[in-house]
Amino acid sequence: MATQKKARVTIKDVAQLAGVSPSTVSFVINNVKHQSISPETRKRILQCADQLGYRPHYYASSIRNGKSHTIGVVTTYRVNSMYFLDLINGVMAETDQEGYGVVICPHAGKGEGLSTSFLDYFREGRIDGVVFISSAHSEEKSHECDYISLFRKHEIPFSVIYGYTDFPGVCYANTNFYEDGRRAARLLISRGCQRIGYVAALDKDNRTPYMPKTEQDRIDGYIAALREAGLSHHLFMFPRDFHAGDYTALTCEVKNLHADGFITCWATFGLQMLTLLREVGQRVPEDTRMISLDSLPYLSHTAPALSAMRMPFYEMARCGTRMLVDQLNQRPIDQPRMLFDATMEERTSTL
Amino acid sequence: MATQKKARVTIKDVAQLAGVSPSTVSFVINNVKHQSISPETRKRILQCADQLGYRPHYYASSIRNGKSHTIGVVTTYRVNSMYFLDLINGVMAETDQEGYGVVICPHAGKGEGLSTSFLDYFREGRIDGVVFISSAHSEEKSHECDYISLFRKHEIPFSVIYGYTDFPGVCYANTNFYEDGRRAARLLISRGCQRIGYVAALDKDNRTPYMPKTEQDRIDGYIAALREAGLSHHLFMFPRDFHAGDYTALTCEVKNLHADGFITCWATFGLQMLTLLREVGQRVPEDTRMISLDSLPYLSHTAPALSAMRMPFYEMARCGTRMLVDQLNQRPIDQPRMLFDATMEERTSTL
DNA sequence: GTGAAAGCGCTAACAA
DNA sequence: TTGTTAGCGCTTTCAC
Numbered sequence: 001m002a003t004q005k006k007a008r009v010t011i012k013d014v015a016q017l018a019g020v021s022p023s024t025v026s027f028v029i030n031n032v033k034h035q036s037i038s039p040e041t042r043k044r045i046l047q048c049a050d051q052l053g054y055r056p057h058y059y060a061s062s063i064r065n066g067k068s069h070t071i072g073v074v075t076t077y078r079v080n081s082m083y084f085l086d087l088i089n090g091v092m093a094e095t096d097q098e099g100y101g102v103v104i105c106p107h108a109g110k111g112e113g114l115s116t117s118f119l120d121y122f123r124e125g126r127i128d129g130v131v132f133i134s135s136a137h138s139e140e141k142s143h144e145c146d147y148i149s150l151f152r153k154h155e156i157p158f159s160v161i162y163g164y165t166d167f168p169g170v171c172y173a174n175t176n177f178y179e180d181g182r183r184a185a186r187l188l189i190s191r192g193c194q195r196i197g198y199v200a201a202l203d204k205d206n207r208t209p210y211m212p213k214t215e216q217d218r219i220d221g222y223i224a225a226l227r228e229a230g231l232s233h234h235l236f237m238f239p240r241d242f243h244a245g246d247y248t249a250l251t252c253e254v255k256n257l258h259a260d261g262f263i264t265c266w267a268t269f270g271l272q273m274l275t276l277l278r279e280v281g282q283r284v285p286e287d288t289r290m291i292s293l294d295s296l297p298y299l300s301h302t303a304p305a306l307s308a309m310r311m312p313f314y315e316m317a318r319c320g321t322r323m324l325v326d327q328l329n330q331r332p333i334d335q336p337r338m339l340f341d342a343t344m345e346e347r348t349s350t351l
Numbered sequence: 352m353a354t355q356k357k358a359r360v361t362i363k364d365v366a367q368l369a370g371v372s373p374s375t376v377s378f379v380i381n382n383v384k385h386q387s388i389s390p391e392t393r394k395r396i397l398q399c400a401d402q403l404g405y406r407p408h409y410y411a412s413s414i415r416n417g418k419s420h421t422i423g424v425v426t427t428y429r430v431n432s433m434y435f436l437d438l439i440n441g442v443m444a445e446t447d448q449e450g451y452g453v454v455i456c457p458h459a460g461k462g463e464g465l466s467t468s469f470l471d472y473f474r475e476g477r478i479d480g481v482v483f484i485s486s487a488h489s490e491e492k493s494h495e496c497d498y499i500s501l502f503r504k505h506e507i508p509f510s511v512i513y514g515y516t517d518f519p520g521v522c523y524a525n526t527n528f529y530e531d532g533r534r535a536a537r538l539l540i541s542r543g544c545q546r547i548g549y550v551a552a553l554d555k556d557n558r559t560p561y562m563p564k565t566e567q568d569r570i571d572g573y574i575a576a577l578r579e580a581g582l583s584h585h586l587f588m589f590p591r592d593f594h595a596g597d598y599t600a601l602t603c604e605v606k607n608l609h610a611d612g613f614i615t616c617w618a619t620f621g622l623q624m625l626t627l628l629r630e631v632g633q634r635v636p637e638d639t640r641m642i643s644l645d646s647l648p649y650l651s652h653t654a655p656a657l658s659a660m661r662m663p664f665y666e667m668a669r670c671g672t673r674m675l676v677d678q679l680n681q682r683p684i685d686q687p688r689m690l691f692d693a694t695m696e697e698r699t700s701t702l
Numbered sequence: 703g704t705g706a707a708a709g710c711g712c713t714a715a716c717a718a
Numbered sequence: 719t720t721g722t723t724a725g726c727g728c729t730t731t732c733a734c
Contacts, residue, residue: 021721055474059410060711063726096457106447123406268652275654301619303626372705411727414710
C-alpha cells in the first residue's frame with residue numbers, strides 16, 4: 001500500500017489527543033484574555049500541540065476574524081532600485097516583530113502608470129493595508145496623489161514612505177533633505193573648505209534643471225550652511241551621464257571656480273566628478289574634497305573612496321510599517337509625520 | 352448616523368443580485384469545466400459581479416481547495432545582496448503570470464544558521480512550496496544540504512536557485528560558471544591580449560585561497576580558453592579589500608607579470624585593480640584590459656568604465672519558479688537541471 | 703442548467 | 719473551567 005498522504009494536523013487532532021474540545025485548544029493557543037484555563041489543561045494542550053507539530057491554519061483563522069494579518073508593499077517604480085533592499089528589510093524587520101506577513105504587490109504589465117494590483121489584493125482579503133513606497137526625488141510627481149486618493153476611495157489603510165505630498169491625516173516617513181544638504185556642507189566647511197560647489201542635475205532633456213522640491217530642499221540646506229559660515233554658494237547644473245559625451249565646457253566651468261569642495265546630488269555624479277577632477281589635475285581630497293548626497297554599495301572601492309550620505313530607507317520603512325500596523329490595530333499614532341536623517345559615510349574623499 | 356462600515360462583497364451578494372444561487376456564481380467565476388451554464392445566466396452573473404466589484408476571497412477559496420496558491424522565497428543569506436533585486440523580479444515575473452502570490456520567508460533572529468520560518472509558513476498553510484535561493488559562490492557550504500533535507504523531511508515542494516549540490520530528483524536553476532570564465536577569457540583574447548591574469552580571492556583569514564567549486568569552475572573555463580589559444584595562465588590570490596591595507600607586494604606581483612589583460616572574480620576586485628594599475632602607470636584599456644566576473648550597478652560611471660559579466664539571477668529565478676509551479680500543478684518537468692549564462696556587459700575597460 | 707447543503711479549519715458567543 | 723455550536727466565504731457533490 002502506498003504511503004498515506006500526510007494530512008494536515010488540525011485543532012481537532014490536538015483536542016482529541018488532549019481529551020478536550022477544539023475551543024479549549026483555541027483558547028490556549030491564542031492565549032485568550034478573560035478566559036481562564038486550568039494550568040494542567042493548558043500544559044497538556046501545549047504539550048500535545050507540540051508533539052503533533054500543530055500550527056494553526058493561517059488562512060482559516062484569518063477568515064474567521066476578518067483580518068489577513070498581512071500587509072502589502074506598493075511601489076511607484078518597478079522593484080529595481082537599489083533602495084528596495086533597505087526598504088524591504090525595514091518593512092520585514094517590523095512585520096516579523098508584529099506577527100504580520102508581507103506581500104509585494106506586483107506591477108501589472110509594463111510598469112508605466114499606476115499599478116492597481118493592491119486593490120485586487122485588498123478586495124480579495126489578502127492584505128489589510130498598504131505600505132506605499134513613493135519616490136520623493138523622482139519625476140513621477142502626480143502619482144503619489146493618485147495612489148493616495150485610490151487608497152482613500154477604497155478605505156484601504158496605508159502609510160507613505162519617502163513621499164512628497166502633505167495630506168492631513170496621512171502618515172509619512174520621509175527623508176530630511178534640507179538637513180542632508182546642510183550637513184554635507186558643514187562637513188566640508190569643518191574640513192577647511194572655503195569655496196564649495198553644489199553639482200545638481202539637468203532633466204533628461206539635458207536643458208531644464210531637474211529641481212523637485214526635495215532637491216530644492218537640499219540646496220537650501222547647503223546654502224544655509226554656507227551662509228552661516230559667511231561663504232557664498234556656487235550652483236552647477238550638469239547633464240546626466242555627462243562623462244559619456246563631450247564635457248569640455250563643464251570642465252572649464254569647474255576649473256574657473258577654483259573650488260576646494262564639491263557636493264553632488266547623486267553618487268553617480270560624484271564618481272564622474274572624481275574622474276573629471278583627476279583629468280584637470282586636482283587631487284582629491286588634498287586639493288578638493290567631495291561628498292555625494294546618496295550612496296552606492298561599493299564606494300569604498302573607488303579611488304579615492306567617495307564620501308556619501310546614505311539615505312535612511314531602512315529606517316523610513318520600519319517607521320512607515322510601524323505606523324501602518326498601529327493604524328490596523330487602532331493604536332494611536334503619536335507623530336504621523338516623521339523625518340529621518342541620512343547617515344554620513346565618510347571616506348577618503350573628504351579626509 | 353455614522354457611515355456604515357463598508358462590508359465585504361461576497362458571492363452571496365452577487366448571487367442575490369443575479370437571482371441565482373451562490374454555487375452557480377462560483378461555477379461561472381471559476382469557469383468550471385463539465386458544468387454547463389446557460390449563456391444568459393453566465394453573462395448576467397459576470398455583469399453583476401463586475402457591478403459590485405466582487406473579488407473572491409482568496410483565503411476562503413484557498414482553505415476550501417487546500418492550496419494557498421502562494422510560494423515562499425527562502426534565502427540562505429539575509430536579504431541584502433544586490434542579487435536579490437533580480438531574484439525577486441524573476442520570481443514575481445513568473446508568479447504573476449501563473450496567478451500565484453509570493454511571500455518572503457523572513458530570517459528569524461540575527462541570521463546565522465538556517466532559518467526555519469518557511470517551515471511554519473508551510474505548516475500554517477501559507478505557502479504551497481519554496482523557491483530556495485542558495486549561494487553557490489559563498490562559504491555557507493553545508494547549509495544547502497541542510498535546507499534540502501528539511502524540505503524533504505516535511506515533504507515541501509521546492510526548487511533550488513543558484514545552488515551547488517546535485518541531488519537526483521531536485522530541480523536546479525544554476526549559473527554556468529565554467530562558461531563565464533571561458534567567455535571572459537575569450538573576449539580578452541579576441542581583443543588581442545596575450546598575457547592574461549586571473550585575480551581570485553583569499554578567504555576572510557587572508558591566507559587560504561577562497562576556492563569554492565564555482566570559483567574553480569570559472570578558473571577552469573579561463574584556463575581552457577587560454578589553452579585553446581596556446582596561452583599560459585597566471586593565477587593571483589589577493590586578499591579582500593586589499594586596497595585598504597598595504598599592498599606594495601601585490602603591486603610588484605602584478606608589475607612582474609607584464610599582463611595585458613585581467614579577469615577578476617568580483618567587480619569590487621576589478622575596481623581595486625583599476626586603481627592599482629593607474630598607480631603603476633598602466634593605462635586601461637590601452638595597456639591592459641580588464642573584466643570582472645560579476646557586476647555592480649552604475650559601473651558605467653567608474654573610470655574607466657569596468658566591463659563585467661552580469662550574473663543571470665533574473666533568469667535563474669524565473670526558471671526556478673516555473674519549475675516549482677510545475678511541480679505544484681503536477682506538470683512534468685522536462686529538464687530539472689538548468690544552467691544559465693551570464694550577460695556580457697562590455698564597457699571601456701575592454702575596448 | 704441550477705440549487706441545497708455539507709464542510710475546509712478555525713473562533714467566539716453562549717450553555718453547561 | 720470547559721464544551722457546543724454557529725458561522726467566516728467559498729467549493730463541490732448530489733439531487734432536482
